Structures are given as structure tokens and as C-alpha cells.
Amino acid sequence: MPITRNVTLDIMRTVAIVLMVIFHFAYDLRFFGWVDWSVPNGPGWKQFRYVILSLFFLSVGASLVFAHHQRVDLKSFAKRIMWIVVWACVISLFTYWFFNSNWIFFGVLHFIAVASVLCLPFARYPVMACFIGIGIITLFLTNVVTSKWPFNLWELGLPSSPNDYVALFPWVGVVLLGIGVGHMFIKGIDPCASLKLSTKITFLGRHSLAVYVLHQPLFFVTLGSVYWLSHSVM
Template identity: 30%
Template sequence: MISLRKRINFMTPFLAWMDYYKRNKHRIWEIDFARGIAIILMISLHIKWAIDYFGIGNTGVPPMVYGVLQRFTAGTFIFLVGVSLVLSNLKVTEKKMLLKRNIIRGMNVFAYGMGITLISYIFARNAMVLFGVLHLIGLGIILATFMLKQNGLNLILGLGIVILGCYTVNIDMGWLFFLGFKYPGVETDFFPIMPWFGLTLIGVYVGNKYYIDGKTKFPLDKFPQVLEYIAFLGRHSLMIYFVHMIVILSFVFAIGKLSF
């Protein structure tokens, strides 16, 4: 007779994934966990934004607090892109295969970003996302591929891009805004190459320095339930990020607060 636990695992991929962590104690769970925390914060921030922007209510969150949390959350995602890029390519030795793989991966993520652009254009034209976190991550995956073996340089270049971005934001260069230059009206979910791509390169540096062996730095004999839930979210963060925006905007539309 099949136990209830086995039935649940067979029927529920989510619980099956939690069992994966238990069977693979050397999986680098802390990366998924950190990404999971970031996706929870991101969803919370977008709910707050929708409530305030569409006049559903007033969350009372100070703009400064919102801005800091938004940048911290996005910065976490962008930094982890670099770390994860190192981990996902540890066993790929052929340069052409590595480049092809990451170009396709980057283009896929960038396409998700363009999907967000389209959705924001339809539902919130005054807050249209022109170059958001997914655009940056998609392009960052491609660019960082050429820097995977340049470890020391990544730290220097990454810090340089971050610092340079603090200055370019005040320079108006028209349609070069995606590089990090000022462009009137581009504010919502805006994460240009400077300074944000610098965090990806710093992530590559950290990945090469601390995770080149492909093993967790925080081994656990037992995974707490809450850790498994959050790590699961982190593992599927890209799809969750894309879908949650559709869900939030659809909800706002459904209650009549949004019109075309």
C-alpha cells in the first residue's frame, strides 16, 4: 500500500522538490534561499506599488523605505546572477558551447523582460518598464559569460561600474539610458547597466572565489520546512517574477481600478 507521503510527493512537484533537498545535502541551498527571500520581497513591493499607484488604498510606506527595499531586492537578484552563472557553467568546458548556452539563456530572460514591458504598456502606460531587472539580467548573463575566467578583474571592474553609475545617472544621453544615463520619464523598475551590471560581475567574483568547488558553504543535516519553501521559490524565481506581475495587474483590473 502506498503511503500518504508518497502519494503527496507523486501528486505534488513542490513537495517532491523539497525531498530533493533532503536527498542532496550538498546542494547549494543558500543561493536558492537568498533568491527566495528576494522574490518574496519583490512580490510584496509590487503589491504595495499597485495599491498606491492605482488608488486602491494607501499603504503608508515612506518612499525612501520603498526605494531602499526595491534596490536591495533587485541588487540581490542581480548579484546572485553572477554567482549562479559560475555554478551553472562549472562542467561546461567547451567555450563555444558555453557561449551558445548563455546567449540563449540570456535572450530568454530578456524576452521575459520585454513581456513585462508589454504588460506595463497595456496596464500602466504612465509607469511603463523600459529597462527593468529582467532586461538587465538577460543582457548581464550574455556579457558576464565573457568574464567568467577573469576573477580578479571582475571585482575591480564590477566596483568601477557601480561607482561610475553614480555619476552617469546625472548625464542626459537620450536613448542610451539603458547604459545608465539619465532619461526623463524612465523611472519605474529602471535598472541600467551602470551601476547594476557591476553587481553581476562582483557575483561572478564571489562565485569563483567561494563556490568553484560547487559545494554549499553551509551544509545542513536537516532542512527546516520553512527553508525548503523559500528555497523552492528561489529555484523558480524567474517564472514567479513574470507570473506575479500578471496576477497583480489582473486583480487590479478585475476590481475595476484599472482601465485601458
């Protein structure tokens, strides 16, 4: 039996991607020296990023349920993961070229690819997923496992303060909790359905991968051009 789109899930993705675009725009303004905001790790901004990642990764877990709750479709899963890995590698190469000292070796897309593979076996088992998810978050909060794991287990020559780093602990736990949320959604729980929103409002959320991949290059081209023109005429 096909599952119709869940409006609440689409809104979660849309809010997450809009907030991420705002966050990266603020970061880019600071990068070009136009503001002195403490993006990304200063007070307020760090918590803002946590909100964005939480929404994103809850959505990732819920999306695994919608795609695979009846049976695991390995073909479609592998195709999607392949595209995510390709774009993750592009981002790594781009940032290595421009930000060699803190290039992105394990950012949002890298994490989504790995977490999706790790969490897929639990897509049909929400109770188990939630228990394990809570356990993973607890291990992190009690400092049993650090956010650097497993990259701190061996010397890889990776930057100590990479841009956009997403730790497996605790964020895999959030994806697993998203599986629990997804199972609530497929049972008909959709708090935002009564809003009767146009699908145009959730367009960005329904195309979040494309938006994520494209928005930063567009920002850099636009802001970089403005920066270059403003300094060339001085």
C-alpha cells in the same frame, strides 16, 4: 566534476523573489488607491528595492559561474537569454498598453539579459570581475556615469520616469561582484548548508523567472477584479 546545488545561493534567490513579490504587491495596492504608501521611490521603499536588486544581481553573477565556470555553454546560455528577452518584450508591451506614460523599457528582465551577455566573458575570472565591478560602482557613486546612461545619449522618446527602471551603472558592477561570490560558492563555501532546509523552502528561488513573470499579472487580475467589484456596487 558536477557541482551540487548551493543552498546559500538558492536562499538568496528565494529571499530576493519573495521580497520582490511583497514590493510589487505594495505598489499594486497603492496603484489601486487602497494605501498612500510612497512606493516605489519614497523613503524606505527605495532602499528596500535596492536590497532586492542587490540580492537578485549577486545571484545572477553567481549563477553564471555555476553554469559556465568550466567552459562556456553557449547553447544553454543562448536558450536562457532568449526566454528572458521574450518575457522582457512581453512586459514592455503589457506596460506600454496600460502605463503608456511610464512603461517599462529597461526593467529587471531587460537588465538581466544585457548584463548576462556583458558579464559572461568574466565568469571564469573572479578577480578581474570583482575589480571591474568595483570600478563600475565607483564610477556611478562619483557621478562620472549617471544612471540614465546610455539612454541619455540620444533622443529616443522614452519616458523620463519609467516603471521598474534598472540602470546599467551601478548594477552591472553588482553582477560582476556576484561572479566573485559564485567562485567562493563553487569552492565549497555554503554557510546555509548546515541548516538542512527542505528544497520546498527554496522552490520559489529555483523557479524565479516563472515567479517573476507570473506574479504581477495575477496581482493585477485579482486586485483589479476586487477594485471593479467594489466600485460597481457603490
